[in-house]
Amino acid sequence: MIKSFVVGTFEDEKVLFPAVKHVRKAGLKLHDVYTPYPVHGLDKAMGLRETSLHTAGFIYGLMGTMIAIGGMGWIFAVDWPLNFGGKPHFPLPAYIPITFELTVLLSGVGMVLTYCYLNQMMPGVKKHHFSPRATDDAFIMVIELTGKSNEEEIKKFLADNGAIEINTQVAEEGWWFGRYDREQTLYRSDEVLA
Amino acid sequence: MDNRYVTPAAYKKSYMAFIAIGVLTLILGFVFLNPFAGAHGDNVNSTRFWAGLLQNSTYFLMIVNVALFFIVISTLAMGGWQIAFRRVNEAIASLVPIMAVLTFIILLCIILGNRSDIYHWLDKEAVAHDELLNHKKGFLNSWVFLGFSFVVLFLWSYIGKKINKLSLESDEMGPMDFDTAKKWTAKNMTWSAYYIVLYLLSVASILPWLWLMSIDPHWYSTMYSWYTFASTFVAGIALMTLFVVYFKNQGQLEFVNKEHLQDLGKFMFAFSIFWTYLWFDQFMLIWYGNIPEETVYFKPRLQGMYKGIFYLNLIINFVAPFLIFMKAAAKRNYTIVTFVSIIIIFGHWIDFYQMVMPGTVYNNPHLSWFEFGIALGFVGIIMWGVSRFASRTPMTAMNNPFLKESIIHHV
Numbered sequence: 001m002i003k004s005f006v007v008g009t010f011e012d013e014k015v016l017f018p019a020v021k022h023v024r025k026a027g028l029k030l031h032d033v034y035t036p037y038p039v040h041g042l043d044k045a046m047g048l049r050e051t052s053l054h055t056a057g058f059i060y061g062l063m064g065t066m067i068a069i070g071g072m073g074w075i076f077a078v079d080w081p082l083n084f085g086g087k088p089h090f091p092l093p094a095y096i097p098i099t100f101e102l103t104v105l106l107s108g109v110g111m112v113l114t115y116c117y118l119n120q121m122m123p124g125v126k127k128h129h130f131s132p133r134a135t136d137d138a139f140i141m142v143i144e145l146t147g148k149s150n151e152e153e154i155k156k157f158l159a160d161n162g163a164i165e166i167n168t169q170v171a172e173e174g175w176w177f178g179r180y181d182r183e184q185t186l187y188r189s190d191e192v193l194a
Numbered sequence: 195m196d197n198r199y200v201t202p203a204a205y206k207k208s209y210m211a212f213i214a215i216g217v218l219t220l221i222l223g224f225v226f227l228n229p230f231a232g233a234h235g236d237n238v239n240s241t242r243f244w245a246g247l248l249q250n251s252t253y254f255l256m257i258v259n260v261a262l263f264f265i266v267i268s269t270l271a272m273g274g275w276q277i278a279f280r281r282v283n284e285a286i287a288s289l290v291p292i293m294a295v296l297t298f299i300i301l302l303c304i305i306l307g308n309r310s311d312i313y314h315w316l317d318k319e320a321v322a323h324d325e326l327l328n329h330k331k332g333f334l335n336s337w338v339f340l341g342f343s344f345v346v347l348f349l350w351s352y353i354g355k356k357i358n359k360l361s362l363e364s365d366e367m368g369p370m371d372f373d374t375a376k377k378w379t380a381k382n383m384t385w386s387a388y389y390i391v392l393y394l395l396s397v398a399s400i401l402p403w404l405w406l407m408s409i410d411p412h413w414y415s416t417m418y419s420w421y422t423f424a425s426t427f428v429a430g431i432a433l434m435t436l437f438v439v440y441f442k443n444q445g446q447l448e449f450v451n452k453e454h455l456q457d458l459g460k461f462m463f464a465f466s467i468f469w470t471y472l473w474f475d476q477f478m479l480i481w482y483g484n485i486p487e488e489t490v491y492f493k494p495r496l497q498g499m500y501k502g503i504f505y506l507n508l509i510i511n512f513v514a515p516f517l518i519f520m521k522a523a524a525k526r527n528y529t530i531v532t533f534v535s536i537i538i539i540f541g542h543w544i545d546f547y548q549m550v551m552p553g554t555v556y557n558n559p560h561l562s563w564f565e566f567g568i569a570l571g572f573v574g575i576i577m578w579g580v581s582r583f584a585s586r587t588p589m590t591a592m593n594n595p596f597l598k599e600s601i602i603h604h605v
Contacts (some may be wrong), residue, residue: 040604058520093474093478094478094481094482096474096478
């Protein structure tokens with residue numbers, strides 16, 4: 001879906017925090033804030049709800065536990081019981097290491113994939129960069145333009161709150177392999193040389 | 195700062211009551227349990243008396259010592275986040291010399307009283323006819339036992355005192371400039387480095403062999419010391435957390451907030467799993483190998499009289515903290531954290547119980563007035579010692595160079 005965004009660049013964390021709070025108070029739709037490093041407390045200031053990634057991890061882990069115990073139990077106790085050194089057919093202590101490994105494996109891999117899905121990232125996926133400085137030395141606040149909001153008002157609002165650079169960008173939201181933003185180059189050597 | 199801690203009357207009353215219960219139990223033990231009956235013969239009560247004292251004294255000494263260990267590791271790792279409540283650790287660590295003396299007296303009584311019912315290797319005649327014990331004679335004898343225990347307990351107390359002194363000095367030094375802070379931190383680190391080497395040689399290896407593993411002298415496990423360490427470390431963190439919550443309730447520790455509480459909760463959560471990992475390692479290898487001289491350790495615990503305690507141990511020390519502490523919100527809730535801390539301290543006390551008792555009183559386990567009474571006595575001593583330290587010292591180390599890091603700590 002193609003949307004327009006107003007992009008404000010901030011150079012100081014101390015300016016960014018009040019601005020984020022004001023944006024929410026003003027009822028504007030905050031798309032995201034891009035920072036060069038994880039900023040403590042920014043998630044709370046942005047009003048993001050707590051991630052449910054760990055719940056997903058717990059469920060994946062539980063699946064791993066059940067697959068391991070159920071699988072080994074069915075194979076060695078039901079389908080083809082064998083006698084291993086006089087141990088019982090369902091020797092739980094001997095199953096624990098494999099159960100543990102499978103739990104960790106499923107919860108680990110599952111969480112990574114879920115994380116990628118939630119962030120709509122994947123190796124090979126191209127994303128729109130609102131400003132290359134977000135990877136270097138600036139904090140980029142992106143506000144989505146909806147039917148209710150006025151572009152000029154938002155620009156003025158950002159300027160009042162200390163944004164040093166403001167522009168409007170049109171970008172496609174979503175998760176596409178390869179074909180999206182193909183032409184964008186983050187860094188051009190001739191630009192720097194000139 | 196005028197915000198000095200004054201011990202509330204109710205707190206004073208409760209620790210007096212606990213210590214009184216402990217002393218009363220000890221006296222009743224002397225009267226009813228017949229502790230001087232000697233090691234030979236069928237006097238199980240006599241064995242129960244000394245085994246109970248051994249279990250309680252070693253357990254409470256080791257968990258008190260964890261506070262000192264925690265200071266040391268966070269100093270060496272330059273972990274600044276715990277400075278806001280570091281004085282609580284120092285308060286608990288101030289009990290190390292007292293507990294060391296009590297433990298040493300008990301060990302001395304056991305060795306000098308020749309209690310071969312507790313430590314079978316004390317029985318010279320049996321050792322002479324026992325090839326295994328004869329081989330271990332160079333290590334398992336009274337001299338090594340008492341000598342090593344004495345040296346270690348003395349050094350714990352001494353280094354603890356030094357580290358504590360440095361911390362108290364910083365109160366008088368005023369805000370430090372860069373060079374002073376650097377020198378002060380370097381001094382701290384030097385003593386911490388000495389201590390951590392000592393800790394490796396004591397709790398992480400030789401002390402549990404001597405004090406606890408030699409109760410079953412024919413049996414050995416290379417996991418044992420780490421297992422003991424993990425057990426005491428979780429319980430020690432739980433004890434610290436309880437006092438952090440207590441002092442926070444008393445209006446002290448102004449910089450401690452839920453972020454610190456959550457990290458303490460994480461420590462308990464992680465090391466409960468670590469403990470389980472070691473517990474399981476020790477159990478599974480022996481269970482799978484199924485060699486009689488190894489399984490002899492688990493026979494009474496898994497199939498004998500101690501079956502209930504064996505499973506209770508696992509539920510209370512692994513399942514409970516694991517499930518309760520899994521969510522971040524639980525680790526930030528004062529009530530839940532307090533509840534789990536108490537569970538963990540009790541659980542690892544039970545763990546020590548099942549380490550000591552099956553090898554000493556065999557099929558006559560008691561878990562009643564004597565064991566609990568002595569444990570309450572030790573709890574009373576810990577409460578007394580902490581409040582004694584706290585009423586003399588400001589509870590926030592204002593001039594510690596890492597204090598700011600602790601104030602802005604954010605999980």
